[in-house]
Amino acid sequence: MNESNSQQGSGCQIFENHHIVDQTIFYTMNLDQFQNLVLDWTRESGELILKYFRDPSLKVTKKKDASPVTQADRQAEQLLRKRISEHFPKHGIVGEEFEPVREEAEWTWLVDPIDGTKSFVAGVPLFGTVLCLQFHGKPVLGAIHLPALGGQLLVGDGNVALLDAREVSVREPDPCGEWVVLTTDERDILTHRSESGWSSLLKKVAYCRTWGDCYGYYLVATGKADVMLDPIVNPWDFHGAIPIIQGAGGKITNWIGEDAAGSDSTVAASPEIHSTVLSFLNHQI
Secondary structure, X not given: OOHHHOOOOOOOOOOOOOEXXXXXXXXXXXXXHHHHHHHHHHHHHHHHHHHHOOOOOOOEEEOOOOOEEEHHHHHHHHHHHHHHHHHOOOOEEEEOOOOOEOOOOOEEEEEEEXXXXXXXXHOOOOOEEEEEEEEOOEEEEEEEEEOOOOOEEEEEOOOOEEEOOEEXXXXXXXXXXXXXXXXXXXXXXXHHOOHHHHHHHHHHOOEEEOOOHHHHHHHHHOOOOOEEEEOOOOHHHHOOHHHHHHHOOOEEEOOOOOEOOOOOXXXXXXXXXXXXXXXXXXXXX
């Protein structure tokens, strides 16, 4: 599936025979092929990451935004960037730890080598690698790999979501509101969003847990939780979750119900309760 074998002249034809009809993208790299390719990459990066997991000699430094970063983050991203460039030399790459390359390319990969670095540093296994393939900024294919949880790989294309090649879906929510709501850090909600809206939602649900980062989207897509929300987030953190949640039959938007792609917040849930969750968060109930 090397790009050099499928390039047909124009920059719009990175995948053989792909064309666009009403902004729907068709190409020869289907979800199964994407899954196999990403599985190879993330197995390799996952092995690298796990060498540092719970290692007392792990070195943690702070970035300009005061968030932690380790040699595992940087080395894993370097590896994934190398693999992407080997297969798709004309694709752009935007990652968390290094400067973007070919950012204006039609096809762009978003890379978060360790989503949940704080969990990783603390020795908590609820972190993962997030990859997203975008076309003109639209998330088309997404992957979440959980190296410390058996190397599970969750992928989606907006129509289907697969966990280790098995189709998964969001669960039917409890009609009485016995929902499980997830977020990464409640303090971010209190800092960046409405405390009263959040409090109203908490009064409605069964329980709230901070099983967040990419693991939260994994739980919603596989039917283990009802809602995952992030009040402040970067594109590489969650764009890979968009085609996964949609492929699992869920709905994902920003905090006010607009397209999540390119936004700085997310709310993911089953379609039956998504609008209700937004109403609570935005003081409409």
